[in-house]
Amino acid sequence: MALLRVRHCRALLYCRRAPPQCPACGGALGAGGLPSAPVRLNCPFRHGHGQPRAFLVRPTRGSFMRGYDGSSDLHVGITDSRGVVYNYDQEGVHRAHSGWEQCICIPLVQPHMVELLQQWDNLLEEFSEGEAWLPHRYDEQEHNCYTFALAFINHVLSRQGKEPLSKGEFTERFVLPQSRRASRYLTLHHELAHRDCYIVPLPEGGQSSSAEHDELLY
Structure with a gap:
């Protein structure tokens, strides 16, 4: 099942199925418009x-x-x-x-x-x-x-x-970026094996902080 990310109430919500209400604040997710629309996270693993x-x-x-x-x-x-x-x-x-x-x-x-x-x-x-x-x-x-x-x-x-x-150069340029992405995905996958929603709070400070957290977990 796909992993989803929803931005709401200064938090990033990760889930397998978007809930009707935000588990962080209780507000209706649908009321947030396009910014709160669920975003599908592509699996980093390939056949x-x-x-x-x-x-x-x-x-x-x-x-x-x-x-x-x-x-x-x-x-x-x-x-x-x-x-x-x-x-x-x-x-x-x-x-x-x-x-x-x-x-x-x-x-x-x-x-x-x-x-x-x-x-x-x-x-x-x-x-x-x-x-x-x-x-x-x-x-x-x-x-x-x-x-x-x-x-x-x-x-x-x-x-x-x-x-x-060199081994170090190839690893740094090509392998590590993909490995880090896979590691983040596996972290979410394991967290959602035990709960319906994984919440990552965003700090005060607007767009720059939000973007920073997006980079940490997509």
Whole structure:
């Protein structure tokens, strides 16, 4: 079920179904007009096999919406044009056709990059057959799934004459923004598992304060 956000009486109300009355002040939500209309919060997780040419993140075990505690191990992979997920672990490179149904997704190729769109599958397959990704090379800390995915991204960048990305740079620029959004969504999801409405008070001070809280929780 979708998550909704309603602004009312200097508070942000998060719920799965908008109540007729504000649980904070008791006023009728419908009387607030357009500013109080419920806004649907889009789920940040995508079906990974439907996301071609993308960097995917999912829990190593289970799923984000069921059982993920915010600190469990994560696994990453790269999709080809058909949504097959290439991922690396202690058994070598896998080409997964299932199991990545709920992921954080970071698209890697823009629609105008026609040549790369056409070459992507061959590049990914050839890269995955490299000796660096044999099972015995795997190391949980130093040579893992993230190493594989980022090395492929840098392999593509080098073919385009672009500078490689460090792990820290790629994480900061591309992974963390999506991860923070997912974390906020999961916080709301867990809060609403135990109550009908989650209320975030807005401080006195008008639009700037309201906007600040919108950024914290959409």
